[in-house]
Amino acid sequence: MVFLEFEKPLEKLYEQLDKIKQVGEEGIVDVTEMMRELETKIRNTRKDIYSNLTGWQKVQLSRHPERPYTLYYISQMCKKFIELHGDRCVKDDKAIVGGLASFEGQTVVIIGHQKGINTKMRQYRNFGMANPEGYRKALRLMKLAERFNFPVITLIDTPGAYPGLEAEERGQAEAIARNLFEMAQLRVPIVCVVIGEGASGGAIGIGLGDRVYMLENTWYSVISPESCSSILWHSWDYKEQAAEALKLTADHMFEFGLIDGIIKEPVGGAHAAPEEMAKLLKKQIKKALTELQEMEPDERIEARINKYANMGVYDTEPSDVPKKEK
Amino acid sequence: MGWFKRLKEGIQTATRNKKEAPEGLWYKCKECKETSTMKELRENFFKCPHCGHHVRIGSHDYFDLIFDGDQYEELFTDLRSKDILGFKDLKPYPERLQEAMKKSGLTDAIAVARGKVNKKNLVIAAMDFNFIGGSMGSVVGQKIAMAIDYCLDTRSPLLIISKTGGARMMESAFSLMQMAKTSAKLTQLAKARIPYFSLLTDPTTGGVTASFAMLGDINFSEPAALIGFAGPRVIKETIKKDLPEGFQTSEFLLEHGFLDFITDRKDLRETLSDLLNLYDL
Ligand SMILES: [Zn+2]
Numbered sequence: 001m002v003f004l005e006f007e008k009p010l011e012k013l014y015e016q017l018d019k020i021k022q023v024g025e026e027g028i029v030d031v032t033e034m035m036r037e038l039e040t041k042i043r044n045t046r047k048d049i050y051s052n053l054t055g056w057q058k059v060q061l062s063r064h065p066e067r068p069y070t071l072y073y074i075s076q077m078c079k080k081f082i083e084l085h086g087d088r089c090v091k092d093d094k095a096i097v098g099g100l101a102s103f104e105g106q107t108v109v110i111i112g113h114q115k116g117i118n119t120k121m122r123q124y125r126n127f128g129m130a131n132p133e134g135y136r137k138a139l140r141l142m143k144l145a146e147r148f149n150f151p152v153i154t155l156i157d158t159p160g161a162y163p164g165l166e167a168e169e170r171g172q173a174e175a176i177a178r179n180l181f182e183m184a185q186l187r188v189p190i191v192c193v194v195i196g197e198g199a200s201g202g203a204i205g206i207g208l209g210d211r212v213y214m215l216e217n218t219w220y221s222v223i224s225p226e227s228c229s230s231i232l233w234h235s236w237d238y239k240e241q242a243a244e245a246l247k248l249t250a251d252h253m254f255e256f257g258l259i260d261g262i263i264k265e266p267v268g269g270a271h272a273a274p275e276e277m278a279k280l281l282k283k284q285i286k287k288a289l290t291e292l293q294e295m296e297p298d299e300r301i302e303a304r305i306n307k308y309a310n311m312g313v314y315d316t317e318p319s320d321v322p323k324k325e326k
Numbered sequence: 327m328g329w330f331k332r333l334k335e336g337i338q339t340a341t342r343n344k345k346e347a348p349e350g351l352w353y354k355c356k357e358c359k360e361t362s363t364m365k366e367l368r369e370n371f372f373k374c375p376h377c378g379h380h381v382r383i384g385s386h387d388y389f390d391l392i393f394d395g396d397q398y399e400e401l402f403t404d405l406r407s408k409d410i411l412g413f414k415d416l417k418p419y420p421e422r423l424q425e426a427m428k429k430s431g432l433t434d435a436i437a438v439a440r441g442k443v444n445k446k447n448l449v450i451a452a453m454d455f456n457f458i459g460g461s462m463g464s465v466v467g468q469k470i471a472m473a474i475d476y477c478l479d480t481r482s483p484l485l486i487i488s489k490t491g492g493a494r495m496m497e498s499a500f501s502l503m504q505m506a507k508t509s510a511k512l513t514q515l516a517k518a519r520i521p522y523f524s525l526l527t528d529p530t531t532g533g534v535t536a537s538f539a540m541l542g543d544i545n546f547s548e549p550a551a552l553i554g555f556a557g558p559r560v561i562k563e564t565i566k567k568d569l570p571e572g573f574q575t576s577e578f579l580l581e582h583g584f585l586d587f588i589t590d591r592k593d594l595r596e597t598l599s600d601l602l603n604l605y606d607l
Contacts, residue, residue, distance in 0.1 A: 161536075163556030163564050168574060171584050173535035173555035180509035181541055185517075200493070200502060201536040201555070208506045222493040222502040222533065232415035232495060246498040247411045256410070258499050308510045309471055311503040312464035315406040 004060050006049060013042045046268050053217070055243035058250075059225055061217040062196045063159075066271040068278070070097055070112030070155045073195065076278035077285070078103050078110065084141060086133075090170060093134030095126045095162070096206070098141045103153070104286050109145035111138045111206055112155030115196070128197070129162035132175035135205045139179050142186055151189040151289050154206045159224060161202030176205035183208040184305055189292035191285050193263065194218045194250075195270075210304050211288040212258075214250035215281070216265040220258075221248035258311060260288075355379055371591040380548045380591055382528060384430075385437035385452035388487055392450065392595050398441030401449075402472050405465045407434055411498055419496040422458060430456045434465040435490065438473045440482065444599040446607055449477050452487040455529070460490035462534050463497040467504030470538060474511045483521045483607055485598065488539040491557075492532015505537035512541050521605050523598070526553050526576070526585070544586050544601065547576035548594075553585075 003011040017038050024031035053061070061067075074081050078101035085092040098111035113130065116122030138154070145152045161172055183190060183206075190209035198207070198220030214220060223231075225243035230236050250262045263284050266273035292300060353367045354360075358377035367374070371391065372381045389398045406423075413419040427433060435457040440449045451473045453460045470486065477484045493501040515522050524542025526535070528551035536555055539545075547553060554561075554574040562569055572578050579585045589597045 161555065163560045165561060165565055165567075165569065165573070168554050168556065168561065169582050171540075171582065174540040174584055176505075176536040176555070177509060177538070177540040180506055180537055181513055181516075184506075184510035184513045201505065201533055204502060204505055205536070208510070220502075221498050223495055223498075228415075228495055238415075242415075245411070245413050245415060246495075248498060253499060256499065258503055305510045305514065308503065308507045311507055312468050312500060313408050313410040314464045314468055315408045316404045317406050318404065 002065055004057070004064065006053075006057050006060070009045055010042065010049065013038060013045060017042070043267075050267055050269070054240070055219070055246070055249050056225065056240040058217045059197075059219050059239075059243050059248070061269050062157075062219055064269060064271050067196060068270055068274040069117070069157060070114045070195070072274065073155060073278050073281060074101060074110055074112075076275060077101075077282040078108075081110070084144075085137070087136035087140060089136060090133045093131050093137055094124055095128050095130040095158070096134035096138055098138060100150070104282075104289075106151070107148075108151045108153055108289075109141050110153045110155070111141055112195070113158040113202075113206070115157060126162060128158045129160055130158065130202060130205070131162050131164065131167045132170045132172050135161075135172075135175035135179050138206050139175075139182055142179075142183065142190075146186050146188050149188060151191070151293070152186065152209075153285055154190070154192045154209065156192060156194045156198050156203045156207050157196030158199055158202045159197050160199040161205060173201075176201050179205050180208050184308070185301055187297040187301070189289060189295075189300060190304075191288045191292070193281065193285065194220050194259075195281070197224075199224050208304075208308070210292050210300055210307075211260045213261045213263050213284055213288075214253060214259050215263050215270060215277070216250055217269050218250060219243075219248040220250075220253050221246045353381070355381075371594075373591055378549070378590075380528065380550065382455055382489065384432075384454045384456065385439075385487070388452045389437075389439050389441065389450060391591070392443060392448070392485075392598060393439070393441030394443060394445065398439040398450075401438045401440060401476065402469050403433065403437075405434065405468060407463055407465045407497075409496070410500065411496070413496040413498070415496075422496065426457050430454065432457050434469070435460045435462070435494075436466045436469050438469050438476075440476070440480075443595060443602060446599070446602040447480065447482040448485060448598065448602065449473055449480075449482045450485045450487065453489040453534075455489045455491075458494060459492075460488075460534075461492065461494035461501070462490060462504050463494035463501050464504065466494075467507045470508045471511045474515055477515060477520055478518055481518075481520060483523065483602065483605065484515060485523045485525060486538055486542075487525045487527060488530040488534050489527045490530055490532070490534045492534055502533065505533045508538040509541060512538060516543075521601075521607070523601060525594075526579075527551050529553070531555065531557055540584070545584065546587050546589055546597075547579065547585050548591055549576055549588050551576045553579050 080102040083099040097114045113128045115128040116125040192209040192212045194214040225239040228242040229238035253259045270277040355374040357379040360376040362375045409419045438451045526547045
């Protein structure tokens with residue numbers, strides 16, 4: 001088990017539990033009662049910790065090395081999955097996966113960022129940071145979905161689009177922009193879920209949809225707390241403050257009307273009970289698809305565009321232009 | 327040609343329209359270090375008379391350069407940014423906004439105007455870099471959305487002039503969602519077959535490049551502009567190598583297939599006029 005900084009009290013309790021277990025195995029003392037007490041204590045401590053998470057703690061949770069990723073959820077939610085590779089132009093991006101899947105008795109196209117599950121795989125997946133080819137592969141699959149009237153599901157989990165030399169040469173910005181443009185008019189339902197990190201353009205590049213949800217312990221922002229700290233505080237040390245200031249949690253995003261709902265995570269986070277998490281995720285996606293499939297494509301597209309057109313908060317004032325200071 | 331005359335009139339008229347141009351009587355070029363008078367600079371389309379460097383100018387300078395007879399009507403001037411997050415870094419966001427307004431004489435990082443180019447209607451949304459780095463928040467997104475609605479109503483073509491460091495961090499996810507909002511709204515223009523021209527000027531980076539700036543029916547640029555998704559510093563830190571000469575310039579983007587052409591600022595008005603004629607508008 002990997003314990004995050006704020007989970008340290010739990011780690012201690014687990015250590016105690018291990019010791020008592022050992023004593024119990026020696027068979028001299030009956031430890032049943034002690035173990036029961038300790039387990040209750042663990043449960044309550046976990047509940048306490050998890051009911052008061054700060055923005056930064058949720059950012060840490062969203063990056064937990066044991067957190068389930070896209071391919072895990074696909075394997076749990078879909079009966080059959082055939083992964084489809086490549087953008088048909090340059091290469092197959094390993095940071096975004098996608099394919100045809102059987103979801104609750106219907107064929108869907110499911111696409112998501114994919115992080116690696118160990119050191120070697122993290123490199124292979126480029127830490128979930130896609131190049132333009134990833135976004136173009138995603139678009140190719142979405143157009144395929146549109147042609148055959150398959151709904152689209154996207155799972156978002158990225159620290160950002162990859163800021164590399166080749167990424168710029170091959171048009172990272174154009175690839176993301178093109179996806180936003182095409183997703184706005186896609187004639188099939190699109191359901192998006194932030195399952196981990198929702199960092200900026202890299203996230204929204206597969207994140208424009210009829211319904212957008214966030215898992216409880218995820219974040220969505222225009223910039224990571226670290227980069228925000230470095231730019232606005234001129235230091236890397238203010239990531240906690242930046243995480244608070246950016247109001248990047250699912251609760252904030254829902255309150256602002258920028259997402260359509262929050263999917264609860266099991267106590268202890270998605271990684272504490274991945275199968276249960278996958279069930280909850282599947283349930284929400286199924287519900288959303290059922291609602292969306294009752295709508296006509298044109299009606300759905302109009303509602304989708306209106307939803308985004310209404311995002312933004314501003315004041316209106318008399319149209320005097322302020323005087324410039326000397 | 328009316329060019330010279332128009333620019334001369336520009337000098338005599340309100341200085342309000344010259345916000346981003348360097349102040350004072352003299353201009354020292356940051357490229358070639360030569361000096362010229364402000365008058366010479368203005369008469370040369372805000373390009374260095376010695377080396378042709380395109381000086382960063384503001385929205386109203388572009389309106390003056392492009393619209394017939396300096397005449398245009400600014401639209402949607404009553405929108406103001408709002409601090410919905412209660413954002414505070416080293417300074418509270420409302421304070422930053424007030425300072426930016428005082429410093430620039432502008433109300434936000436974009437201005438929208440309608441006017442004519444060789445008698446043809448055009449709506450221009452032009453960004454101002456000296457308002458919090460030309461950053462895109464809710465107001466920028468909303469003004470673009472309203473400009474698009476205006477174009478749909480009047481069947482006017484749209485030109486967006488980008489000049490920006492990207493998203494406005496102080497508006498966090500609201501800023502991010504403007505990428506989706508502007509791109510989604512642009513699809514309505516495309517469906518109505520109303521042309522959208524995107525002019526990318528120095529600099530155009532981040533979430534703006536990754537949304538409306540790259541979505542023009544025609545994407546074009548001024549020479550030697552910095553255009554990219556990630557900033558050069560971030561890329562350098564990521565790949566731990568020096569970046570090649572000319573990386574992320576207009577010329578680089580043209581070579582890699584992301585721009586239709588590059589136009590010198592002195593030809594900008596003619597180019598737009600030609601496009602409007604060819605589109606038969
Ligand atoms: Zn010069």
